[in-house]
Each structure stands twice: as structure tokens, then as C-alpha cells.
Amino acid sequence: MAHKFDAKKAGILDSTDRAKFLDPDSNLGKLGLDREQVLVDLGCGSGFFSIPASRLVKKVFALDIQQEMLDILNEKIKKAKITNIEVILSEESFIPLHENSADVLLMVNVFHELEDRSYLLKQVKRVLNRKGRLVIIDWKKIEMDFGPPFEERLNEKDVINIGCSNGFTILEQSNAGPYNYLLVMGKS
Numbered sequence: 001m002a003h004k005f006d007a008k009k010a011g012i013l014d015s016t017d018r019a020k021f022l023d024p025d026s027n028l029g030k031l032g033l034d035r036e037q038v039l040v041d042l043g044c045g046s047g048f049f050s051i052p053a054s055r056l057v058k059k060v061f062a063l064d065i066q067q068e069m070l071d072i073l074n075e076k077i078k079k080a081k082i083t084n085i086e087v088i089l090s091e092e093s094f095i096p097l098h099e100n101s102a103d104v105l106l107m108v109n110v111f112h113e114l115e116d117r118s119y120l121l122k123q124v125k126r127v128l129n130r131k132g133r134l135v136i137i138d139w140k141k142i143e144m145d146f147g148p149p150f151e152e153r154l155n156e157k158d159v160i161n162i163g164c165s166n167g168f169t170i171l172e173q174s175n176a177g178p179y180n181y182l183l184v185m186g187k188s
Contacts, residue, residue: 013045013046013048014048021177021178022108022180023177024048024053027177028049028052028053030174030182031104031184033053033057033104034057035056035058037058037103038057038059038060038061038102038103038104039053039057039102039104039105039106040061040063040097040102040104040105040106040127041060041062041063041108042090042107042124043063043064043065043107043109043110043113044069044070045064045069045073045108046072046073047062047076047085048108049108050085051073051077051082051085054082054084054085057084059084059086060084061097061102062085062086063089063090065089065090067089070089073085073087074087092114092115092116092120093116093120093123094123095120095123095124095126095127099126100127100128101127102128102129103129103131103132103133104132104133104134104135105124105127105128105135107135108137108138109137109138109147109180111138111159112139112152112153113152117162117166118165121162121163121167121168122166122167125166125167125168125187130187132186133171133184133185134163134168134184134185135182136159136163136183137176137183138153138154138159138180138181139179140153140179140180140181141153141155144179147179156173156181159183160183160185168185169185169186169187170183171184171185171186172184
């Protein structure tokens with residue numbers, strides 16, 4: 001069983017060190033987002049990507065399986081008076097959103113944690129509209145002193161193969177920073 005990020009360590013997610021190596025503004029800027037789009041941040045944690053995304057799109061659905069994370073995000077939303085983020089407690093195997101309801105579904109450092117990637121990708125496909133894009137940012141498969149254990153990381157090629165075997169096609173592949181890759185996929 002893959003480890004899940006411990007909500008007790010949520011402060012790490014918002015650290016200035018993390019912002020230096022995984023800059024949300026820079027990575028969201030690569031996606032060509034606009035004010036007409038709906039973005040789903042699946043595994044949103046404390047909102048490290050949800051909050052900056054809310055400034056770029058019409059609506060953000062911020063989903064996580066840990067209520068503690070959503071409580072932290074709700075406090076930030078309230079404090080900053082953000083009105084276009086909807087926080088939703090999710091399940092790993094089900095995305096509680098309507099069919100064709102999203103333009104972009106973003107997973108940051110989540111894909112390696114999934115138990116049943118194929119099933120979740122069926123859910124992603126259901127939620128994305130016809131031209132919707134799946135964006136996966138995850139840890140490079142390199143030895144490091146932080147992040148998930150090496151054996152739980154997936155290299156880019158494996159993630160692309162999993163996506164392609166589940167009805168997606170790779171549109172773009174780049175770096176999200178020195179320790180992370182960024183993959184953009186569309187529905188096949």
C-alpha cells in the first residue's frame with residue numbers, strides 16, 4: 001500500500017522551500033488557463049495550487065480525502081475572502097463531481113499515492129469535458145532525502161503508459177522543477 005501524506009505535516013506543503021522547487025504560479029502559467037475554465041485540484045492538500053489557480057480560472061473544485069487538509073484550506077479561503085473555490089471531501093476511488101464538469105484536472109504529487117490508478121483515471125475521464133486536460137505533476141524517480149520513498153515513485157514513462165492504456169494521450173511533457181515532472185494529457 002502506498003503511503004499517504006500525513007496531514008500533521010501540512011506545514012511542509014506551504015513552506016517557502018517548497019515554493020522554490022515547485023512554484024505553483026510558474027507551473028500553472030504553463031497550462032494556459034483562463035477565466036472561463038473550471039479546474040479540479042484532486043488531492044489539493046492545504047491549497048498550495050488551489051489558491052493560485054483561483055486567480056486564473058472561473059472555479060476551482062478543491063478535493064482531498066483528508067478532512068484535516070480541507071479544514072486548513074477552508075481557513076485560508078475564509079481569511080483571503082476567496083469566493084471561487086469549492087472544497088469537497090472526496091474518496092480515493094470516486095470523484096464527487098458531475099460528468100463533463102471540468103476543463104482541467106490537476107494532480108500534484110498524488111498519482112504515486114493512488115491504490116487503483118486505472119479506476120481513478122476512469123473517474124477523471126468522466127469528469128473532464130471533451131477537450132479537458134489531465135495534468136499530473138509528480139516526483140521524479142530519483143533518490144532524495146525528502147519526498148516519498150524511491151520505490152513508490154513512478155517515472156514519467158510509466159505514468160504516460162498508464163494514462164495511454166486508460167484512454168488518454170500525452171500532449172505535453174516538461175519539468176515542474178528540479179524534483180518534479182509535469183505531464184499534460186487529453187482524452188483519446
